[in-house]
Amino acid sequence: MTRIVIVDDHSIFRSGLKASLDPAIEVLGEAADVDTAVAAVAELRPDVVLLDVHLPGGAGGGGAEVLRRSAALLDSVRFLALSVSDSAEDVVGVIRAGARGYITKGSSGEEVSRAVASVAGGDAVFSPKLAGFVLDAFGAVAGEQAASDEELDRLSAREREVMRLIARGYAYKEVATELFISVKTVETHVSAVLRKLQLSSRHELTAWALERKLL
Structure with a gap:
């Protein structure tokens, strides 16, 4: 059983996501803003955090701020960014902050479940449309x-x-x-x-x- 926390400021999206995830994934909790997310991760210590990039609260740093404020837990808690955005700034920002992957909200429940399992197992995961971009963004010329x-x-x-x-x-x-x-x-x-x-x-x-x- 993979234990997760879902961080997203839209309750309808959180509900829909929970309903579509694999039964082997247990949702320990949810959060809708930066401060609540940081507190939930620290208290619940999930295996994976599904993290929206754009979040209200905190100092305005969104998902990257959650990662920075949870830095002490990154050895045991893995973060997977889940966002509508595919911009270079957003992807690079959360990856540099410590996220282990980045998938878009166009992913199906099955795809999100597979990504959660992969990240929990130690792999880095990116949506197919972002994979080439991520490598280019980190520039291995x-x-x-x-x-x-x-x-x-x-x-x-x-x-x-x-x-x-x-x-x-x-x-x-x-x-x-x-x-x-x-x-x-x-x-x-x-x-x-x-x-x-x-x-x-x-x-x-x-x-x-x-x-x-x-x-």
């Missing part, structure tokens, strides 16, 4: 690819494995299980990766990996 090759050369083989799993949203314990190493060793590798790539957090690491098509 030839020169940048060469630069990323040089950056990757700084990492050991094990550090690269850890980097990719962390960037995909895996928790430290999940990485340890996947690679048959201790959590302490994962922490050591992550510290080394961030230092070598001159990044300050796992969220910057995710954006870095997306920009270079490494996920």
